[in-house]
Amino acid sequence: MVLRAVGMAAVLQCLPCMARAPLRPLFTGGPVVRLASGMALAEQAQQLFQSTVGAVLPGPMLHRALSLDPGSGLLKVRDRSFQLRQNLYLVGFGKAVLGMAAAAEELLGQHLVQGVISVPKGIRAAMEHAGKQEMLLKPHSRVQVFEGAEDNLPDRDALRAALAIRQLAEGLTADDLLLVLISGGGSALLPAPIPPVTLEEKQTLTKLLAARGANIQELNTIRKALSQLKGGGLAQAAYPAQVVSLILSDVVGDPVEVIASGPTVASVHNVQDCLHILNRYGLRAALPRSVKTVLARADSDPHRPHTCGHVLNVIIGSNVLALAEAQRQAEALGYRAVVLSAAIQGDVKSVARFYGLLAQVAGAHLTPPGTGASLEEEERLQEVAAELQLPDLQLKEALEAVVGARGPVCLLAGGEPTVQLQGSGKGGRNQELALRVGAELGRWPPGPVDVLFLSGGTDGQDGPTEAAGAWVMPELASQAAAEGLDVASFLSRNDSHTFFRCFRSGAHLLRMGLTGTNVMDAHLLFLRPR
Numbered sequence: 001m002v003l004r005a006v007g008m009a010a011v012l013q014c015l016p017c018m019a020r021a022p023l024r025p026l027f028t029g030g031p032v033v034r035l036a037s038g039m040a041l042a043e044q045a046q047q048l049f050q051s052t053v054g055a056v057l058p059g060p061m062l063h064r065a066l067s068l069d070p071g072s073g074l075l076k077v078r079d080r081s082f083q084l085r086q087n088l089y090l091v092g093f094g095k096a097v098l099g100m101a102a103a104a105e106e107l108l109g110q111h112l113v114q115g116v117i118s119v120p121k122g123i124r125a126a127m128e129h130a131g132k133q134e135m136l137l138k139p140h141s142r143v144q145v146f147e148g149a150e151d152n153l154p155d156r157d158a159l160r161a162a163l164a165i166r167q168l169a170e171g172l173t174a175d176d177l178l179l180v181l182i183s184g185g186g187s188a189l190l191p192a193p194i195p196p197v198t199l200e201e202k203q204t205l206t207k208l209l210a211a212r213g214a215n216i217q218e219l220n221t222i223r224k225a226l227s228q229l230k231g232g233g234l235a236q237a238a239y240p241a242q243v244v245s246l247i248l249s250d251v252v253g254d255p256v257e258v259i260a261s262g263p264t265v266a267s268v269h270n271v272q273d274c275l276h277i278l279n280r281y282g283l284r285a286a287l288p289r290s291v292k293t294v295l296a297r298a299d300s301d302p303h304r305p306h307t308c309g310h311v312l313n314v315i316i317g318s319n320v321l322a323l324a325e326a327q328r329q330a331e332a333l334g335y336r337a338v339v340l341s342a343a344i345q346g347d348v349k350s351v352a353r354f355y356g357l358l359a360q361v362a363g364a365h366l367t368p369p370g371t372g373a374s375l376e377e378e379e380r381l382q383e384v385a386a387e388l389q390l391p392d393l394q395l396k397e398a399l400e401a402v403v404g405a406r407g408p409v410c411l412l413a414g415g416e417p418t419v420q421l422q423g424s425g426k427g428g429r430n431q432e433l434a435l436r437v438g439a440e441l442g443r444w445p446p447g448p449v450d451v452l453f454l455s456g457g458t459d460g461q462d463g464p465t466e467a468a469g470a471w472v473m474p475e476l477a478s479q480a481a482a483e484g485l486d487v488a489s490f491l492s493r494n495d496s497h498t499f500f501r502c503f504r505s506g507a508h509l510l511r512m513g514l515t516g517t518n519v520m521d522a523h524l525l526f527l528r529p530r
């Protein structure tokens with residue numbers, strides 16, 4: 001009751017501040033802690049986040065992955081070469097594909113005959129508005145653009161795009177090379193249900209599975225079984241042309257068969273796998289007749305599984321790559337930097353607890369004996385880490401590095417925690433994580449170490465908000481209380497964005513607009529002994 005009253009007061013108090021607070025650009029947030037270099041810790045954190053995103057922007061990624069010898073027309077992709085002679089075709093689907101296509105056309109345009117891409121509704125206008133010309137195709141581009149899949153759901157526009165992509169692929173010959181640009185969101189942007197399954201039926205099934213908690217592997221296994229193009233179908237349609245897929249990963253572990261439902265990767269799943277998943281989420285009994293028909297047919301279909309021997313699938317950007325760049329930049333700024341994990345998953349509350357304990361334990365290693373965490377906290381940290389089951393976690397290595405550092409430390413991680421929505425507030429998983437970590441950090445007595453935690457979505461948009469994420473320090477809860485903002489109350493409503501818009505007039509929000517890329521989230525934890 002008390003909490004609710006405080007929360008309402010805070011919201012009311014917030015409204016005027018939201019009305020008058022202008023959106024602050026990145027780098028102008030209220031710096032509080034200064035490093036020896038003179039640059040504020042908050043500024044460094046935001047700069048590092050920008051570097052993380054910068055490493056996986058479409059242009060730099062494409063240029064790293066491809067090289068063209070203009071004289072001979074020889075295209076090199078990794079250790080493979082392809083002869084270009086006006087025989088190049090391009091298709092693409094995903095949230096980051098507009099910028100990828102622009103970069104590809106700039107690099108290979110002289111050989112490009114035709115292209116078709118399927119990208120999210122409104123993305124061209126958003127990029128134009130943000131002045132990101134490098135993400136836009138040139139006026140006389142050979143690439144036809146379809147916009148669709150509003151709210152990340154397959155729709156009629158995306159279906160039209162998928163049919164145009166299929167048509168282009170089916171028209172190719174053995175002399176042609178098909179460049180396929182793939183990024184997250186590609187599944188919804190390439191719907192081509194196998195008849196008699198309809199778009200509406202596929203949409204309903206996808207929504208039901210997602211709402212009942214199916215993970216992306218499960219969801220995409222079902223999508224593949226019901227699609228003409230997913231699970232290797234696109235590669236099959238393009239045969240006998242050579243196919244090169246350039247993939248920007250938005251899935252932990254970069255599994256090519258899962259990202260955008262692997263349209264150029266032969267599916268290894270059978271009907272039993274699908275039935276198992278449908279059973280698990282209580283959907284088997286209520287399946288539409290059309291879905292049952294397609295699943296029943298699948299086992300005896302001579303065209304499946306698709307063969308993909310003519311395909312080269314290449315991951316050109318990922319969370320791992322982005323974190324590696326952030327680590328390099330942090331070390332250039334004088335930090336001892338360690339990548340903890342690129343596979344952070346699990347409930348946001350446990351993830352926040354993990355970072356809170358990590359900050360305390362690492363902080364203790366940086367301060368004189370007796371001023372920091374106890375053995376008990378170290379054990380709690382190990383327990384929480386074990387519960388999260390992060391396959392690639394380098395916790396021991398990170399703590400050893402902290403012990404050896406005796407100076408500023410930056411621990412980096414990435415992935416995609418989940419938020420179980422309970423309230424009707426406005427937020428995203430990054431802002432919620434940051435707010436929860438802020439609350440955790442405030443629970444410990446402050447040691448002689450400055451601490452800052454930042455969480456940001458590399459696509460620049462955290463949930464349905466205009467911010468990419470937020471950054472926090474241990475003083476957050478007490479400073480918020482002084483402004484009449486109760487952190488727990490905002491958290492109970494999943495209202496992290498409203499909190500950060502109010503707190504210090506939005507100074508802790510990361511605002512960079514849509515970045516044109518998407519490799520999940522980045523988490524940066526800075527510790528600096530005073």
Ligand SMILES: Nc1ncnc2c1ncn2[C@@H]1O[C@H](COP(=O)(O)OP(=O)(O)OP(=O)(O)O)[C@@H](O)[C@H]1O
Binds near residue numbers: 495
């Ligand atoms: N009020 C809220 N507070 C916290 N998290 C929220 C809130 N509303 C939505 N979300 C979370 O935001 C996520 C959806 O946002 P977003 O589009 O950024 O993620 P996504 O669908 O995983 O796409 P991408 O992988 O491109 O980032 C969901 O995980 C959802 O739980």
Ligand SMILES: O=C(O)[C@H](O)CO
Binds near residue numbers: 187220
């Ligand atoms: O499109 C999809 O399937 C998801 O974004 C995972 O890549």
